[in-house]
Amino acid sequence: MNVTRRGAAWAILAFLLFARPAAANDLGLSVGPVELVDGAVTVSYRAETPWTPRLEETLLRGMPATVTFEVGLWKRRALWFDKLVLAIKSEHKVLYDPWERTFRVRSGPVRRKARTVPTLDSLATFLFSERRLPLVAAASLDPNARYYVSVRVTIRPLTAEDLDEVEDWLSGEAKNPDKPERGVPGYLLGIAVNISGLGERTALAKSESFRPALLEAPQ
Secondary structure, three states: OOHHHHHHHHHHHHHHHHHOOOOOOOOOEEEEEEEEEOOEEEEEEEEOOOOOHHHHHHHHOOOOEEEEEEEEEEEOOOOOOOEEEEEEEEEEEEEEEOOOOEEEEEEOOOOOOOEEEOOHHHHHHHHHOOEEEEEEEHHHOOOOOOEEEEEEEEEEEOOHHHHHHHHHHHHHHOOOOOOOOOOOOHHHHHHHHHHOOOOOEEEEEEOOOEOHHHOOOOO
């Protein structure tokens, strides 16, 4: 790819990331501080108000949802689009189990046993409380260039393509044959997605810009 085509590709990527329609930041998303920990650039982020009353009601009725975090490290460039240096995406699938009265959360692309949390408050703490994420070794960055970190959080109902995976996940964990089947028929879950009113909620926020040479360790 020549320089012109490469530059156009980065421009399109930047446009798609920042020009996606998004509601106001009613999730209370904040990003920062950016700090230096053991030689790595880290960022902290949190979402203070992830739930709405309608979303809480929908989740407690058993509607699955997916929470996605997209973190980007950007290098500022004068007279041109900023350069995306690093992109990290994490995904968490959430489902309320009415038999156990707990939420089950499965994180990442690798199938594993779900983590359980007892309440909506503990679910919000588990997913949205402040966390410090290592990004990259500070030595790999231009020490005097200016950078910033973007974080996008999205909460959305599971798509039709996810339904079979959810049912497999549930049936695979049902070890006791005496317990009732916990899977929801796919067509019923599809109808529920359409009429639940659980639309996608998303927010995007950025940290203050920083120079790697001036980063400090957390106090």
